[in-house]
Amino acid sequence: MKTAHPDTLLIHNAEINGIPGLQLLIESGHIRAIGGNLSPEPRPHLRIDAKGGALLPGLTDHHIHLLATAAKRASLSAEHVTSFEELATLIRNAACGLSPGEWLRVTELDTFTVGIPDKDELDRIESTQPIRIQDRTGALWILNSCGLSFIDSNRGDHLPEGVERNKAGQLTGRIWRESEWLKDCLKSPPPDLERLGAELSSLGVTSVTDASVSTTQEMAGVLGRAHKSGTLPQRLRLMSGGKLTPCEVGSFEVGETKVLLDERSLVDFDEFGLTIRRSREQGRRVAVHCVTAVELSYCLAAFETYGAYPGDRIEHGSIIPKEAIPPINKLGLAVVTQPGFLHARGERYLARVDPCEQEDLYRCASLVEQEIPVAFSSDAPYGPIDPWLAMRTATDRLTETGHPICLKERIPAARALDMYLGTPPHQAARARQVRVGTAADLCLLKLPLVEALSDLSRHHVAATFINGRIVFQSDCTPS
Template sequence: MTDLILRNVEIDGRTGLDVLLRAGAVAQVGKELEASERCEIVDGNGCALIPGLHDHHIHLHALAADRVSVRCGPPDVTSSDDLARTLASAPGDGWIRGVGYFESVAGMLDSEILDRLQSTRPVRIQHRSGALWILNSVAARLARLDTADHPGVERNDAGHPTGRIWRADTWLRERLPATTAPELDSIGAELARYGITGVTDATPDLPPSTVEALMDAHATRAIPQRLHLLGAPSGFRPSEPHCTVGPYKIVIADSALPDIDDLVCSIRRVHAAGRAVAVHCVSREAFVILLAALDEAGLHRGDRIEHGALVPAESIDDLRRRGIHVVTQPGFLGDRGDAYLRDVDPTDLPDLYRCRSLIDGGVPLALSSDAPYGPVDPWEVMVAAVTRRCPTGDVVGAVERITPPEALDRYLAPLDDPGGPARHVTIGAEADLVLLDGPLTEVLDDPDARRVRATWIGGRCVYSGP
């Protein structure tokens, strides 16, 4: 890898600086650095150079599958007639995989309702929360739901499957026709275009085939980003450099809240193996259960809450004292805040996707996408954290707004320390960098992914804009 000098860039408000990248790291920072004959030079034109962004909660394969699935919810589909037309026009003649469904379209779907919309082809539609799949009767027969013995398979009073399957993605996948893992090249390129140089895949209980596919994607640079896995099995050791194993993902499903003793045992088992836990927690009930379970099981450095969709004000200090990190997604407010205003109990709205109060309360807070279930663009998430504005223009929890620099910092923490101190462009740091198209204050006045001019990972350019 040849040396690279980024000339005339702004770093932390200091202008006119040069940065030398060598062997994947920042080797020098100063004015008018001398370049060797073989050194590549990029003129920064006085624009800001910042560390690469980290998405601390994303689902890579689900995002790739989402990109080739049929959109079944708002804003593309808003009625049962829309949904019927969308399913009828789906390409091919085999399985239809739908995503993004929400009850405002045609109510709470089950096999019977879905049959009235599409009865000839096997259909499976995912709720936009990612927690639920709904199968029509053709698909239910092919997936052998009648003989299924899984707690996520919902049954009616007569004991027959309703077609709804809760939080059983891996189990369901094993009962469907065999398919290869979706290609990740376009996802890696999209993330690089946003300035993302590191990702935490938060998919739980990754089977060996999926872990292998992720390692292959990283080895071939389909996913050039540094990769941190929450769902890797206990004892897994990545075969690829720049791939790491993070806290172990545990899901507290609101469709079936766990027995607290079982949750305590799970947490203790993970801690005993030397890993922290990353616990999916979106409801007030789940939050209370989790804190009680952590108090009983004991804490481990790096324990974290995923989503923290509802955090009671009186519990903020409890989180700080326990050292628990929160990885949240205010992008949901910009994406579907109008539904929250309509459907969420008004008493819960002040607790929704907190940011300001957690930062002020000393709780380590990171921002992330939860893509494909939330918007993947980090700049869009930052805007949501700053404005708290939903699609209708209404504001959800104005007191929880944070400043643009604070929002950016929540994307700059290390992968293994979400909510920790923001990384900086300093000598010895990994050369994971983003060149913007203007001074940082100007870019943060109106955050937009189009302001990303170039992205480097380990000193290698993975995106160069027009």
């Protein structure tokens, strides 16, 4: 991504920390002065008229999967497929435009509605082109026989546990929790990250935490080099299941050790404890994937047994029973959650989640009231990437069609914005402000903050700056 990086830049007529009509001077990537009538010398190389808009710290997406999100942009979506017949039509139409041997990659299949097909069923749809389908949770891939031939020829019988077999020992085509193994097996090249970087910039996002448990040193190098080159301009923190080392200075920050819990096959408790201990030895915090009450209970038991540090995180907190809130508070854990799911999947939750558990979905207000650190994120590509949509959903708790889900968990718009302004490892407990001396990672809005908070929308982002570079411009005028 090509970005402007003048030695000096002056933003004038901006609302900063609630005060209108201010100027802000950027030099060498940092905020050097804020005032009412700055007269910098030498004259700035670029002046930008904010037109009265609010100038905010750049937003942070505290939980995203960058490579998976970039790959999804080049995939066929099955998000709106509601039957196997519709899936068959979608695949057949897409397969007509493929070159011989070209993969068809499908994502976001709702297996609750459509069911879980196997290779034989996919073969009846398309048998000549290799196909792989991912479910909407990201936990499952399904391949047809043509696709499985790539695995058979390369791996033989040396397959991981997640590669499903039937009672006769034959491959079913279903592969559970083995995305990185599959990618390595198929020798898939890294996806293009430039489009994703541009999209995040247009949303005002200046930093991200990639929460992938499968991040290897090699993958971290791909992401780090994309950041250093400007292709992915957002500052990077990377989680992983194992040890990580930055590939070069400024490429990425090493984040938490990720533990992926799956209620169907929970990790051994002693192994969980060993992971926590090794993380401490590396000076890292621990982030635990918890989307069910059982997973959350297991997570809390582990932290109670092996110890929790400030900055340890519960990822998602999709279901948090009321009785789990006091132990979360006692242990000092943060919750990094995604209210955007209530908008995107709310109708499914209302139809499928037990009514007595619906008040436990993506809690917010009840956590904030107990002073539990809470931060928001997208979980893209599995959730909507738009932070402004997530903020809006946190304030109204409405599904896409306007049905409410536990309105008592609503929070004010200003507090929702703070959930994207925290600095890890403490997330929203320490919301950033625009201050002299800090890095010039900024989000300029087209209107004052009070107006923007009354209409939380991505369309109000006028410009985004990362380290003083203009990485997105919409409606701000150089002068």
